[in-house]
Amino acid sequence: MTATRVLHLTVNGTDRSVAVEPHRALLDVLREELDLTGTKECCAVGECGACTVIVDGRAVNSCLVLAIEVDGASVTTVEGLAPDPDRLSRLQDAFLERGAVQCGFCIPGMVVSARYLLATNPDPTAEEVREGLSGNLCRCAGYNRIVEAVLAAARADR
């Protein structure tokens, strides 16, 4: 009943065109149309941060963004953080080295939020990391190691 429109997005550095209806969330289009299932659906009301992606340089909850709103935008998902297919980013490595991953479900959102934090504040305090990740919930409550991992990645980048 509503018209499908073709959107043009730059996703993880690659130009993508995708036909969507206006009521599709960016989260659903990433997962279902573009097969980028690293971005997780969890609360779907903007409270847990599992669906965090970076749109035109800003971390947002992709569950609360209509795909049609971001026509022409540049989107970075967790799949776009690694420098190449065989290598993780320093930030991702730090999560593994510090044992910051428990069940793992929140981690893509955590890593994307941490990447955004470090892009805006390359040398954060532990308090600033906690604030920067306060929109990302971890049901395993593994917050301390996550904060340590982000601080370690920030140190490695210095």
Next chain:
Amino acid sequence: MRAFDYARPATVPEAVDLLARHRGAARVLAGGTDLVVGLRQHTLTPRLVVDIKGLKDLPPAVTAAGDAVVIGATAVMADLARNPVVRRHLPALVEAMDTVGSIQIRNRATLAGNLCHASPAADTVPPMLAYDAKVHVSGPAGDRRLALRDVILGPGRTALEPGDVVTAVELGVPRQPVGVAFARMTRRRGVDLASVNVCCAVGADGVTRFAYGAVAPRPFLVADHTGTLADPGAAEDRKAAILEGLIANASPITDVRASQEYRIAMLRVLSRRTLATATDRLARAGGRAR
């Protein structure tokens, strides 16, 4: 989400026309942090969503204009909280914006959206009330400016009519020195709604005003004109009596976030804390209550 049509008009008159033609069946989209939740939960089922982020004739994000700071309807809280004009003139608004939702939410949420959603717990509404906010509205009959206290009527209810678009929020910058402070109580740090939120403004004329949120159907202002609360040397029992009189205007409910009794108790605590901070800020601004 149920299906809807989407429009991204380029001018305010086009947006007004679209909204007016669809009457109540169209909704405005700015940051979407409340709207899309409603769409997902089917509490909102519009036929048309009108995205106002493409409007070229909206006021800019921040304009300092004499006694006022005008904030465009699509300016997001994360940007506003970093803006030097906002930080200089509206510190309590910055404190409130820094508590809203999360970084991800603040990267999308707008002040205009926060007031239009008309949540009793909206964090930015108490400081907007304390800064005497006026809401710039464009509608089918033309442009008008409404006092914020006349816009929010109750939970989810505003005085806005179908076809109206909020184009800006105008916040007053008092000529006299003033100290303003915001605080809120939540159950957890991130992504929670306020159990109670309070903004206190102490003026050099001795008037102390409080804007209280989450303790009534809508945020509201109360004031002490006696100069007692603004006077650091006033007797504690006199201050307490005046504060109790102000707090008596609150009518909180018990819900999942807090009981009625707890809200009143915390209203007392936050009133005292924000009063102390605001009084201190007034002194540092070079003002001294009578």
